[in-house]
Amino acid sequence: MNEKEVRQLFPILAQEVNGKPLVYLDSAATSQKPLPVIEALEKYYREYNSNVHRGVHTLGTKATDAYEGAREKVRKFINAKSTQEIIFTRGTTTALNMVAASYGRANLREGDEIVITYMEHHSNIIPWQQVAKQTGATLKYIPLQADGSISLDDVENTVTPNTKIVSVMQVSNVLGAINPIKQMAEIAHRNGAVMVVDAAQSAPHMKLDVQNLDCDFLAFSGHKMCAPTGIGVLYGKRTLLEQMEPVEFGGEMIDFVGLYESTWKELPWKFEGGTPIIAGAIGLGAAIDFLEEIGLDNIAAHEHKLAQYAIEQLSAIEGLTIYGPKQRAGLVTFNINDVHPHDVATVLDAEGIAVRAGHHCAQPLMKWLNVTATARASFYLYNTEEDIDRLVVALKKTKEYFSHVF
Structure with missing residues (x-):
């Protein structure tokens, strides 16, 4: 499938x-959805909309098969050992909160350490702040x-024998840095800690193999990888998940309910209380099929090429600062001297170009960079060098405009 054919599968990009023709450079926030995903959602709602696991009628059986079939697609996508290790959640945030609330509270004590980095998304900072307060961990x-x-x-x-949890994003949503997760997991395990991975920015863009990484938990969201919003995944090693208590209680996750005591279903259902995100899971399964048809290696190579081209072109603009390492994933975060990123994004929007501006849910990293906010252009499989050319022209126009204003 060539570049043009890929773009044609994303109807929103034709507007x-x-x-001005839309140039969408905000896929790190959320990706656009291809026709196969849209059609899979429509088919579910048109043809077999039903709750799962509970009914024996035909529609219920079809919905259950599709929902659990999506779980198997996820298992293969990240090379987990078993579908029992795949928990459907609302997204990365929910998944990381589940690990902190269930595993963290049960296993951390005063004097224990939780290790993260300055680049983490707020979703991988605040849950650990809260569990540290509750348990006395550092x-x-x-x-x-x-x-x-x-x-x-x-x-x-940084990691010591007192460290019990190391939780790190695989790819920074601001810097584009790709972190050495496998080596970090080895260091964590050598010190008796578990390794938690925020894969929100890596799952859409590169092959994942949880067994090769040897991470203990891994979380990602569907909406950043061509799937619907509101669906995500928590992977956990089966031995750890079996020890953990659910964080939501109600229907679907129970085995037996008495007046004063209840027992839980086996994995993975004990963590999926209530009616699950059926359509979202089916959409995620369709997105995985779509991405694997194109090839994750092909997507990664395409984005790497775009990122390098963008850095070359943007570096030629005087007064523009690029943040992050040279070797990076498919995004470029930058600022123009004396121009607020929100003003940059507003002018770009007038040119039909969508970028993200702000602190990107990474305020500690903004402080480390000594800025209050940045602008970010993020790329995906449907972007082209022509998109970057449009960005460069618009940024030069932005710089010229504000030079007259001030």
């Missing part, structure tokens, strides 16, 4: 915004190198 941060990357020497120096 104009403010009289929250520690792995320092960053000058370019925003992580040194394994710093990991070795």
Whole structure:
């Protein structure tokens, strides 16, 4: 499937915004949805909309088969050992909160350490802040190198035998840095800690193999990888999930309910209380089929090429600062001297170009960068070098406009 054929599968990209052809450069926030995913959702609602697991009628059986079939697609997508290790959630945030609330509260004590980094998304900071307060554990941060990357020497120096949890994003949503998760997991395990991975920015863009990474937990969201909003995944090693208590209670997750005591279903259903996100899971399964047809290696290579091209072109703009290491995933975060990122994004929007501006849910990282906000252009399989050319022209126009204003 060539570049043009891929773009044609995303109907939203054919529109104009403010009289200009849309250039969508905000996929790190949420990706656009291809026709196969849209059609899979429509088919579910048109043909076999029903609750799962509970009914024996035909529609219920079809819905259950599709829902559990999606779980198997996820298992294969990340190379988990068993579908019992795949928990459907509302997204990365919910999944990380589940680990903190269930595993963290049960296994952390005063004097224990939780280790994260300055680059983490708020979803991988606040749950650990809260569980540290509740348990008396200490929250520690792995320092960053000058370019925003992580040194394994710093990991070795930060993780100690008192460390019980190391929780790190695989790819930074601001810097584009790709972190050495496998080596970090080895260091964590050597010190008796578990390794938690925020894969929100990696699952859509590169092959994942949880067995090769040897991570203990891994979380990602569907909406960043061509699937609907409101669906995500928590992977956990079966031995750990079996020890953990559910964090939501009600229908679907129970085995037996008495007046004063209840028991839970086996994995994975004990963590999926209530009516699950049926359509979302089916859409996620369709998105996985779509991404695997194109090939994750092909997507990664395409985005790497775009990122390098963008850095070359943006670096030629005087007064523009790019943040993050040279080797990165498919995004570029930047600022123009004396122009607020929100103003940059507003002018770009007038040119039909969608980028993200703000702190990107990474305020500690903004403080480390010594900025209040940045602009970010993020790329996906449907973007082209022509999109970047449009961005460069619009940024030059932005810079020229504000030079007259001030």
